[in-house]
Amino acid sequence: MSGIRLAVSTVIFALRPHPESGRPVLSIPLVRRTRDPFQGLWALPGGWVDPAESLTASAGRTLVETTGVRPSYLEQLYTFGALDRSPGERVVSVVYWALVRPDQIGERPAPSKGPAFDAENVAWFVADALGSPGTPDDGAPRTGDAPRLAFDHHAIVTYALWRLRTKVEYSAIAQGFLGSTFTLSELRQVHEAVLDRELDPANFRRQVEASGTIVATGEHVLGGRHRPPRLYRFDTSAPLVDNGPLGELTPGEMS
Amino acid sequence: MSGIRLAVSTVIFALRPHPESGRPVLSIPLVRRTRDPFQGLWALPGGWVDPAESLTASAGRTLVETTGVRPSYLEQLYTFGALDRSPGERVVSVVYWALVRPDQIGERPAPSKGPAFDAENVAWFVADALGSPGTPDDGAPRTGDAPRLAFDHHAIVTYALWRLRTKVEYSAIAQGFLGSTFTLSELRQVHEAVLDRELDPANFRRQVEASGTIVATGEHVLGGRHRPPRLYRFDTSAPLVDNGPLGELTPGEMS
DNA sequence: ACAATAGTGTCTGTTAGACAATATCAT
């Protein structure tokens, strides 16, 4: 009809142990393409938009189908529609970005339950290594793998990373990486991993407390060989993120 | 093919004299629909995406064709794809927002030159009056007209307004409303009109000067019955707006 | 006691905002 195919893709972020240092690092799951164009290369999870589905629902569905993860946050990123982004056909991609907690990553689920995704063709990569096209001979040391990506997905990952890092500094988006309760140390480590720099514990505490987004539960975490930290939870009456008049944008999987 | 039609629409902002007070106010041109759905209602300028055109080019083209204005700035806003936004068919709209200077508004051009748009069916409205669905009997005073809009265009205008107001506070986006040179008073009046509140001239000056986005030309404006103000221009070496890795997004009409 | 992390206090430099004071034009 229109000569244009409409697709959705999602940049999924999780904090996972770095393959070398072991410290938490922003990571992205990619899917290996099993057909042309770009057969064999790694690409963002996605698929075609079902005419009977909203864009957000399409993103949430394709994301689960291909990678098995259940996001705790899903937001539209940008729509890419350059003429030459897919060889031979005109594809416009509405791209989303998502956050997942470690417990929402379906690690090779039992074949019996859940949607069967091809675990062989899904792999996690260090986000910062994907930001620019793979130039294996540029002399710079590569931590983690930095494959060449299909389509314009390098640029998309770079933009999603920028958006996440910008947003973590002025919103409570970090809770997309955390469970229902957490210590300030855990919250700070999330920020440190996202921003890739260390933060002063004292100043971080004051900032977060002044923001009013968290509430002390009154409980403490015992067992550490140090003073027991307080437990906090996010203030559910405050909005997670200020997306303006669009409000919260959840795939129905928020928890 | 896909069962989905892909459209572009644009929220165009200009500063025009308020119909009552005469002071500059954020205004938006709308186009009266000449066919169903929503025949007779006012709607954002737009059209179908040409498979041979990029999204930005489609937005720029349809915008000129329907309203006759030439934007000085054009940026993607959001993509709207709810199932029920167009009765009877599935339409996904990639929405842009644009800024135009007064001299870029083609006021009923001579029939001989320029693309012939239907001037009878284009009208300018006060932006803030369009933000919420028209409720003519809610008792609140309405300045300017506040028509009921087609589709979900009320929500789109509200979101575009939020984006513009957010962005004017941390970027040099205001130059989209100004010519190549300007006084600090003119620049401040642009900010005041966009934000709809008065700003302290002294503090405004310091903020703008500290931002490094403007440069004094060395010239002054004579003729006023007061101290002659300096002329400034924007520093073209500095980026207009920080759109992250996406960079500048111009329709080719920037000047 | 000691190591380790949690949490508090204090200082400094920067910035936003209110507002006073001075400068320079046209009339």
Added chain:
DNA sequence: ATGATATTGTCTAACAGACACTATTGT
């Protein structure tokens, strides 16, 4: 001189960042 706007100066409160200090646990 007067009115009008431009431009500079000053003061205060709020805030971010650096860093010293105290608190509380397990060993």
